[in-house]
Amino acid sequence: MLEVTPVAAEVINELTSQSAATNDSVGLRFSVAADDDSQAALELSLSEAAEGDQVVTADAGAKVIMEPAAAQYLEDKVLDVREDAEGNPAFAIARQDLPT
Template sequence: MLTLTENACSIVKRYTDHPETPDDAGLRITSTPEAQLAVTAADEPVAGDHLVEQDGARVYLDPVAAQQLDDKVLDAGVDETGNIQFGLLAQA
């Protein structure tokens, strides 16, 4: 199952730790027809999503993304212009 680095957990929680944000909010990773992955903010899961919850951070995966990311680690960081960058690492 996908795991998250400490940086990824912090960034996901940054999106969802607001009083007006629904309790089930998190990030959602979906597969595209081009076999790429897309990351978006989500107020709640979509039917069929897999939940990865780690240290208070929620990530929803569509079924195809869940299969693709089963042995991966999600990392995240902020670049010099303030943009969030996500990356995938192999699990050890």
């Protein structure tokens, strides 16, 4: 299952609190979209869960919502936040450290 770091949970909570929705069911939603080269890419949005979506509730109630294809890809990943070149927070996905 996707692991969400405390820093990522904090950023998700900030984003959802700034959204127009005052609804506690809004979270960071991952979906899969194919680009022009037929390669899959993850898309992020603030949304409520749709039927069939998987929801991970992290620290302080932060919600990560994943459509089924995205959930399958993210099942062994960690969602974190790092600074981009301008010093702004950017989500980063890494493989979970699995016990050997």
